[in-house]
Amino acid sequence: xxTVSPNLSSRTPLSERLDLIVSPIFAVILGLIGTAVWxxxxxxxxxxxxxxxxxxxxxxxxxxxxxxxxxxxxILVAIPLGIVVTRKGFPRLKNFLVDTLGLxxxxxxxxxxxxxxxxxxxxxxxxIFALATFSLLPVLRNTIVGLEQVDKxxxxxxxxxxxxxxxxxxxxxxxxxxxxxxxGIRTAIVINVGMSALAFLVGGGGLGETINSGLKxxxxxxxxxxxxxxxxxxxxxDFLSALAQKYLKPKGL
Amino acid sequence: MSExxxxxxxxxxxxxxxxxxxxxxxxxxxxxxxxxVLVGPSGCGKSTTLRLINRLIEPTSGKxxxxxxxxxxxxxxxxxxxxxxxIQQVGLFPHRTxxxxxxxxxxxxxxxxxxxxxxxxxxxELVSMDPETYRDRYPKELSGGQAQRVGVARALAAxxxxxxxxxxxxxxxxxxxxRLQNEFLRLxxxxxxxxxxxxxxxxxxxxxxNRIAILREGSExxxxxxxxxxxxxxxxxxxxxxxxxxxILKGLTLKKVRDIDLHQVPTLTxxxxxxxxxxxxxxxxxxxxxxxxxxxxxxxxxDEKALNRTSQPIEKSGRPVTVxxxxxxxxxxxxxxxxxxxxxxAVVTDRKGKYLGCCTIESLAKLIMSEG
Numbered sequence: 001x002x003t004v005s006p007n008l009s010s011r012t013p014l015s016e017r018l019d020l021i022v023s024p025i026f027a028v029i030l031g032l033i034g035t036a037v038w039x040x041x042x043x044x045x046x047x048x049x050x051x052x053x054x055x056x057x058x059x060x061x062x063x064x065x066x067x068x069x070x071x072x073x074x075i076l077v078a079i080p081l082g083i084v085v086t087r088k089g090f091p092r093l094k095n096f097l098v099d100t101l102g103l104x105x106x107x108x109x110x111x112x113x114x115x116x117x118x119x120x121x122x123x124x125x126x127x128i129f130a131l132a133t134f135s136l137l138p139v140l141r142n143t144i145v146g147l148e149q150v151d152k153x154x155x156x157x158x159x160x161x162x163x164x165x166x167x168x169x170x171x172x173x174x175x176x177x178x179x180x181x182x183x184g185i186r187t188a189i190v191i192n193v194g195m196s197a198l199a200f201l202v203g204g205g206g207l208g209e210t211i212n213s214g215l216k217x218x219x220x221x222x223x224x225x226x227x228x229x230x231x232x233x234x235x236x237x238d239f240l241s242a243l244a245q246k247y248l249k250p251k252g253l
Numbered sequence: 254m255s256e257x258x259x260x261x262x263x264x265x266x267x268x269x270x271x272x273x274x275x276x277x278x279x280x281x282x283x284x285x286x287x288x289x290v291l292v293g294p295s296g297c298g299k300s301t302t303l304r305l306i307n308r309l310i311e312p313t314s315g316k317x318x319x320x321x322x323x324x325x326x327x328x329x330x331x332x333x334x335x336x337x338x339x340i341q342q343v344g345l346f347p348h349r350t351x352x353x354x355x356x357x358x359x360x361x362x363x364x365x366x367x368x369x370x371x372x373x374x375x376x377x378e379l380v381s382m383d384p385e386t387y388r389d390r391y392p393k394e395l396s397g398g399q400a401q402r403v404g405v406a407r408a409l410a411a412x413x414x415x416x417x418x419x420x421x422x423x424x425x426x427x428x429x430x431x432r433l434q435n436e437f438l439r440l441x442x443x444x445x446x447x448x449x450x451x452x453x454x455x456x457x458x459x460x461x462x463n464r465i466a467i468l469r470e471g472s473e474x475x476x477x478x479x480x481x482x483x484x485x486x487x488x489x490x491x492x493x494x495x496x497x498x499x500x501i502l503k504g505l506t507l508k509k510v511r512d513i514d515l516h517q518v519p520t521l522t523x524x525x526x527x528x529x530x531x532x533x534x535x536x537x538x539x540x541x542x543x544x545x546x547x548x549x550x551x552x553x554x555x556d557e558k559a560l561n562r563t564s565q566p567i568e569k570s571g572r573p574v575t576v577x578x579x580x581x582x583x584x585x586x587x588x589x590x591x592x593x594x595x596x597x598x599a600v601v602t603d604r605k606g607k608y609l610g611c612c613t614i615e616s617l618a619k620l621i622m623s624e625g
Contacts, residue, residue: 151342151344151347153340153341153342153343153344154344154345154346154347155344156309156340156342156344157338157340157343157344157345157346157404158344158346158357159309159333160307160309160333160338160340160344160417161333161334161338161357161358161361161407161408162330162331162332162333162334162358162361163330163361164330172346175348176347176348250348251348251391252347252348252349252350252391252392252393253347253348253393
């Protein structure tokens, strides 16, 4: 028989390689801008006070906690939810959820945080829940889309060979949708880290404090350095999830 | 007769209460070791019927027996591990290597590792794929024909008694399909599995089936019989129209060249003298003779006109014999070869190319007539 088979390129496509390069490049550029501002602009004692290392360190830690916790919360809620609504018998629930969460995302994040504040009070937990609600949709939607784009004939073959529903999910559906699901998580993480700059509004801390102080006291360099740090953090997380996407995707796809 | 291996007992399947059932009180028996083909127009419920057997579709009513055991209520996953399943879209797991794909059911059944490994190689060889080359490849690296070979290997890996095939060669190009069908028939001669095979292609049904069930809407059996019997005695107008025109021509694929009484034309073995050749031709009622080489392999058709053209040596006169038939070829191949041949007949040789005789339109007609 013939051994001619489609030529399998061992090189990753350009788009995928760019994916891993772009965020680090932007992070470095932003880092340079931040450093340049620090070195070459007028830094008075007020600015120095805003940018005091121990303050920045604490805010950075809070931002990390915010971004991390809200993202973990989203993953723990959205993926199981996405799995449940794609099982037989939940088409209506699925549409309802996607519509409702679309609405949540249409609200400004600011508004959402205030709404959560009105019944949860001030503090970092409030912000974590608000961020999680805001970024639930991309993960849920990608989980649903990822599971639904799995070739039906592959599932049929799996069932026909005696896989149980659970085995179909664990051994076929999830591995084949992992890339799409992680893409959703990636979006959520970037949203969460970025939006964490609003946490200070309800006493959640974070680098938003620096930006806010800069605004209130009219200190341009402080605003810029605070914003740059948030952006770099988001880019680092984006890069890490791009790596996860690359290495968790099963071979052969 | 022994207990049939698969028995459907007035099995029905309906979707919703008002709709016409997709399968209506179907009773069907499949004997051990036979290939039963379910064939019918699209929407007649043949695929549904197939999927009722391994309970990918649960019957609304009726009973299913496998090997005499009522399997209507056993755990469906356990049941399916005992039944091979091949579908048109193949459905290989794209994230698993060919080896892992083939190992699917043995792993589910908890075979030990060494046994699975050796089984993978055995299966790949069975479907004529080199284990060294293909074990570690991924499905996307295979052509359609290769993928379906792996599909068949995967279905056979745990050595099930029963194989269900839903249009397995339907999405494959005609040339590869023909080759896969032939290989499959050869495989089945060895393995003697009990196979239920669904197709919408009556020619494929005739070629593959020991028995054919022609189904009409609601999976009602219009006729269930051997291909020969269906072709010669269609039960009703529906079957007749489904067979289409040219039922006799379709029947040609059922008989082999070896069934024909071969016609003997004069043979000349090179080197031969010109007058000797002329003499042989004049003594015979035939217009042509076959020139053989020293290995008794036919090389050219020689007629009187060619012999009279003395400018050429005999070995280069006449027309070359281009295509040989062999005893295993079908009468359809024979007819095609004869129609293409310059002299209206075809040379038959054994496997090694040694001359056996000639096949003529008359001998073919005689064989078909004798079937009556």
